[in-house]
Amino acid sequence: MTPIESEKVQQLLEMLIGKDVYIHLETTNGAYASHLNEKAYNVGAYIRNAKVNFSQAKIIGNGNSFRVGLKIDWGWIYAEGLTDWTLHNESQLLLAGHDREGRLMVALHISETPLGE
Amino acid sequence: MMEKHVVVIYPHPDDESFGAAGTIINYREQGVPVTYLCGTLGEMGRNMGAPPFANRETLSKIRKKELVDACSELDVDLRMLGYRDKTLEFEDRRGVAELLKGILEEIRPSLVITHYPDYAVHPDHDAMGAAAIEAVRMMDPKSRPTVWAQAISNDHLEELGRPDIVNDVRPFFDKKMNAILCHKSQASGILGQFQENWATDDMKEAAKKQLGKEAFYIWHFRE
Numbered sequence: 147m148t149p150i151e152s153e154k155v156q157q158l159l160e161m162l163i164g165k166d167v168y169i170h171l172e173t174t175n176g177a178y179a180s181h182l183n184e185k186a187y188n189v190g191a192y193i194r195n196a197k198v199n200f201s202q203a204k205i206i207g208n209g210n211s212f213r214v215g216l217k218i219d220w221g222w223i224y225a226e227g228l229t230d231w232t233l234h235n236e237s238q239l240l241l242a243g244h245d246r247e248g249r250l251m252v253a254l255h256i257s258e259t260p261l262g263e
Numbered sequence: 264m265m266e267k268h269v270v271v272i273y274p275h276p277d278d279e280s281f282g283a284a285g286t287i288i289n290y291r292e293q294g295v296p297v298t299y300l301c302g303t304l305g306e307m308g309r310n311m312g313a314p315p316f317a318n319r320e321t322l323s324k325i326r327k328k329e330l331v332d333a334c335s336e337l338d339v340d341l342r343m344l345g346y347r348d349k350t351l352e353f354e355d356r357r358g359v360a361e362l363l364k365g366i367l368e369e370i371r372p373s374l375v376i377t378h379y380p381d382y383a384v385h386p387d388h389d390a391m392g393a394a395a396i397e398a399v400r401m402m403d404p405k406s407r408p409t410v411w412a413q414a415i416s417n418d419h420l421e422e423l424g425r426p427d428i429v430n431d432v433r434p435f436f437d438k439k440m441n442a443i444l445c446h447k448s449q450a451s452g453i454l455g456q457f458q459e460n461w462a463t464d465d466m467k468e469a470a471k472k473q474l475g476k477e478a479f480y481i482w483h484f485r486e
Contacts, residue, residue: 147315147318170319172319174307174309175309176309177349177384177385177386177387178384178385181384181416181417182456184417192307230315232318234318234320234321235320238320240318240319240320242318242319244311244315247313247452247455248310248311248312248313248314248315248452249309249310249311249452250309250310250311250315250319251309253318253319255319255320261320262320262323263323263347
């Protein structure tokens with residue numbers, strides 16, 4: 147993945163508006179957080195291959211870290227802390243946020259076909 | 264006692280290298296066959312390499328290759344069980360145990376190494392260990408292998424007492440380190456934590472202090 151180029155990502159998001167797409171949305175601080183630091187909490191959530199259709203999509207940020215909001219029929223999809231992006235298999239838009247050590251903290255993937263197993 | 268065949272049952276690519284590589288190497292040097300049953304491909308790990316070279320969609324393929332390389336370094340047979348990372352505790356435990364039992368009855372090992380349920384920190388470790396112990400429990404008591412369970416939680420010494428088996432694997436540490444380093448996407452992230460704990464510039468020294476002993480509890484079946 148490479149640092150987010152927000153104009154390119156914005157263009158790709160707009161191309162996906164109004165289409166049925168599959169989403170992977172995830173945040174995690176790892177399964178060892180409270181093992182390594184007793185004051186820390188293990189927190190994480192993911193949803194994989196949820197099928198949605200969004201009518202509005204924006205990426206907004208300060209040049210290093212970005213937020214993405216997708217407006218869907220009955221609500222929103224939101225991710226914060228996104229730093230890097232790539233096009234996987236030439237068509238799947240992958241956005242992720244990594245910490246200083248390169249560990250994944252948040253991910254948002256959008257694809258017109260179901261994401262791999 | 265000379266073992267006939269050792270089966271290691273853990274959920275993630277790299278659990279075998281961090282947790283039991285020295286023990287495995289020792290058995291292989293004695294000519295004892297070792298088979299690793301690896302539950303998942305670790306596809307939900309958050310280490311992506313440092314700097315990152317993997318992403319969530321490529322990680323499963325990358326970790327599969329790393330696992331194959333590490334098992335080649337350790338000279339063990341590998342079977343991948345095909346579950347998904349972080350979901351093992353939500354699978355039907357009996358179903359996982361039945362799958363493991365079938366494999367154990369085929370291999371007929373004298374020793375099974377797995378995680379100690381509820382003292383193994385990661386939910387997949389706890390679930391895989393519980394299923395492995397269930398699998399052995401379902402076997403005919405006369406043909407059950409010995410089970411060594413590995414506890415890694417911070418409270419395990421207080422709660423469980425001293426481990427029954429403590430293998431000093433420092434004589435095999437170069438090879439253990441090679442196996443760990445096969446897991447390129449994971450190794451630096453995990454080893455870096457040891458370096459912080461031990462305040463040394465030498466990653467291998469820090470790793471040896473943290474991972475130079477491999478400890479297990481003998482599981483007692485109550486019937």
